Amino acid sequence: MNQDDLAVKVFKALGHPVRFKIMKFLCDGPKCVCKLNEKFEYSQANLSQHLRILKDAGLVKSEKVGLEMHYGLYSNDVKNIIEDVGKYVLNYINGIKETESL
Template identity: 55%
Template sequence: MNADDVSVRIFKALGHPVRLQIVKFLLVEPQCVCVLNQLFDYSQANLSQHLKILREAGILDSQKIGVEMHYRVKLKGIEKLIAAMDLTVAEYFNTIDF
């Protein structure tokens, strides 16, 4: 796997609105899956699938604490990537004619 493959894998993982929201939420602080389950109005199975994709892309890390699974953002560069995307989106909206 080369650098381009990893880049595509990360962008694909962040390319779903739910996964992007999950990562933005976890950038603030690590959380228990139970908190994520309450915050996002999705079934446990659906949320678990999104978390699995983010873990497999190397974006998230998980740790079992007691009976609870906790998630955190593993790649610190993700915060800068999302900030750059937010700036790009703002630029996009400033350049289109309504």
């Protein structure tokens, strides 16, 4: 897989509303899968599929802690992507509002 293919895989993974919400939730730090299940009321199987896609895209990593599986962002670079998208969207919305008020 080349660099462009992996970049597309990252965008596809982030392009799903559930996965984007999971990523935002993980920006606060690693969480056990039980906390993810509490926050996102999806079946265990559904949540596992989303986490696998995020992991395959290199966005999250997992670690077994005792009997629990914990998921966290792969690196702070991933957190920066999520935060930068939020900033971009806010600036974009504010720009549209300014344009509409003219």
